[in-house]
Amino acid sequence: MKLRKLFTTDSVELNLESETKDEVLKELIQLLGLDDKSEAILFKTLKRRENLGSTGIGKGIAIPHCRSLVVNELRLAYGRKPEGIDFQAIDDEPVHNLFLIVAPPLEVSNQYLPVLGKIAQFAKDPDIPEKLQEIDEATQFLDLLEERAP
Amino acid sequence: MMSPDPNTDTMHPQLMLLMELQDLRSQHRELEKDDGSAPVEREHFHIDPAEARAQLAEKISELEERLDPQVRARYERIRPQRERVVVPVINGVCYGCFVSIATATVGDQEVHQELQSCENCGSFIYVVS
Numbered sequence: 139m140k141l142r143k144l145f146t147t148d149s150v151e152l153n154l155e156s157e158t159k160d161e162v163l164k165e166l167i168q169l170l171g172l173d174d175k176s177e178a179i180l181f182k183t184l185k186r187r188e189n190l191g192s193t194g195i196g197k198g199i200a201i202p203h204c205r206s207l208v209v210n211e212l213r214l215a216y217g218r219k220p221e222g223i224d225f226q227a228i229d230d231e232p233v234h235n236l237f238l239i240v241a242p243p244l245e246v247s248n249q250y251l252p253v254l255g256k257i258a259q260f261a262k263d264p265d266i267p268e269k270l271q272e273i274d275e276a277t278q279f280l281d282l283l284e285e286r287a288p
Numbered sequence: 289m290m291s292p293d294p295n296t297d298t299m300h301p302q303l304m305l306l307m308e309l310q311d312l313r314s315q316h317r318e319l320e321k322d323d324g325s326a327p328v329e330r331e332h333f334h335i336d337p338a339e340a341r342a343q344l345a346e347k348i349s350e351l352e353e354r355l356d357p358q359v360r361a362r363y364e365r366i367r368p369q370r371e372r373v374v375v376p377v378i379n380g381v382c383y384g385c386f387v388s389i390a391t392a393t394v395g396d397q398e399v400h401q402e403l404q405s406c407e408n409c410g411s412f413i414y415v416v417s
């Protein structure tokens with residue numbers, strides 16, 4: 139599964155406005171276009187995952203992820219916070235690039251874990267953070283995925 | 289920025305609990321399976337799967353305690369039979385058994401504020417608008 143196919147321009151926000159970890163999780167969730175109740179449940183579930191250990195994996199990257207019954211297919215979103223945000227990342231550095239991954243409880247295609255691993259690989263690529271900072275439009279993000287995560 | 293709390297006032301509190309439980313169980317099960325999330329969580333997120341499972345199990349018990357006795361009884365009854373206790377109803381179809389549910393049942397969850405279940409498979413239902 140190509141990562142490019144899992145994003146749309148609607149699920150990409152290059153200028154996140156939030157200033158806190160909770161707010162930024164909500165802002166990312168909003169990119170998925172769920173109803174209010176689903177957003178509320180998803181927020182709780184993502185927070186519970188964060189409580190197990192931050193998904194801020196270092197180098198300015200966070201990958202909040204979970205399974206939740208509020209989605210019926212794998213859903214992804216990308217948000218960028220150019221000034222950075224405190225996400226209690228493992229290296230204590232501010233987070234600039236956030237990838238949200240939400241999978242339904244059961245998936246026929248079992249894409250969740252491979253996609254999670256692929257996103258982590260992509261984001262950890264040494265020159266990716268810089269490339270992400272240079273992007274001006276959502277389509278460029280999709281192009282970068284196409285090019286670097288074929 | 290404006291970041292209103294998602295509106296859950298109209299949701300049955302017990303349904304909210306059941307959905308949270310369901311999600312926690314999904315993460316717990318995922319960490320348990322041989323081909324589950326444990327390797328990814330360990331490698332990329334530095335999570336100790338056993339510790340994470342223990343934390344989740346504790347939270348699950350805590351939430352189960354908060355279920356009303358009748359809801360709890362039903363939850364315990366459904367749980368061994370199906371992986372999902374709460375299922376979404378999308379376009380009138382129960383995603384537990386893929387049978388159409390009478391519109392009177394799904395109706396407007398916000399109006400009657402009742403905990404609803406599928407007449408066919410017995411799962412608690414959650415109507416996706």
Ligand SMILES: [Zn+2]
Nearest residue numbers: 382385406409
């Ligand atoms: Zn059913």
